[in-house]
Amino acid sequence: MFKLPQLPYPKTGLAPLFNEEQMTFHYDKHHNAYIVNLNKFIETDPSLKGKSLEEIVLSSTGGIFNNAAQIWNHTFFWFGMSPVGTGGQPSAELAAQITKDFGSMDELKAKFVDGGVKTFGSGWIWLCVGTDGKLSLVSTSNAAVPFTGNGPVPILTADVWEHAYYVDYRNLRQKYLEVFWSQINWAFVSENFATKKVRDLTKTMV
Structure with missing residues (x-):
């Protein structure tokens, strides 16, 4: 249980x-x-x-x-989130990979927010890493996760179901995602990138 x-x-x-x-x-x-x-x-x-x-x-x-x-x-x-001012920065290895795959942190943010806004209906926007170390953005619908069917490993996600943000933002999904980006727990994301393994979350709830 x-x-x-x-x-x-x-x-x-x-x-x-x-x-x-x-x-x-x-x-x-x-x-x-x-x-x-x-x-x-x-x-x-x-x-x-x-x-x-x-x-x-x-x-x-x-x-x-x-x-x-x-x-x-x-x-x-x-x-994947943290209180204001406590999220830190990506590890040097992750920062280098972001620059390699997206050009800059600002460009990654823009594409992440845009991907979340364009996710139709209910779902999730994910930053993932492949077995080759390459980063990619993945949009999934409803409950779907990226790592089924030998898909990439998630290192960060934002919930874009309306129940995730409607009390605070109503229909302004883009505004929600932009604020979300300012409160990322980069230590958590960097650890996920370093291991390149699906996070074991079972231990947090048994």
Whole structure:
């Protein structure tokens, strides 16, 4: 059984990106609902018991996949952000790769924001790394994750479901993504880039 992972900051800690009302709806209600739903599936399906969250994401379909993937996506999303002034900078290795693949940090930001704005309907915008070390941007719909089907490894994501930002930004998705960029936890992103492995998030919720 899984439990809601503890945030690495208080629910007021991401202001001005998100206010406490937004965090309460998104974390306490939406994210927790996926946990509750997945645990119900586990109770009735013995094949799921003992599996890590990542194993369930990679081996399931339908409702089980949707809930497991959304748990993984949201947990990764929370850990990829930080309070104002604490996010640091990309590691030297990541900064060099950003320059190589995108030209500059400003160009990466512009393409990340644009990719998130153009993600149709509900979904996620991801910065990923391939086995060759090359960075790429990936847009996914609904609960989909980049790493199924031997896809690239995520190192950063922004949630572009409307419930992620509507309390604070209404329909201004671009404004939300621009503020998001100013509160990235670059230590987390740099670590993901260095390992080039799908993040083990199971340990944060058992």
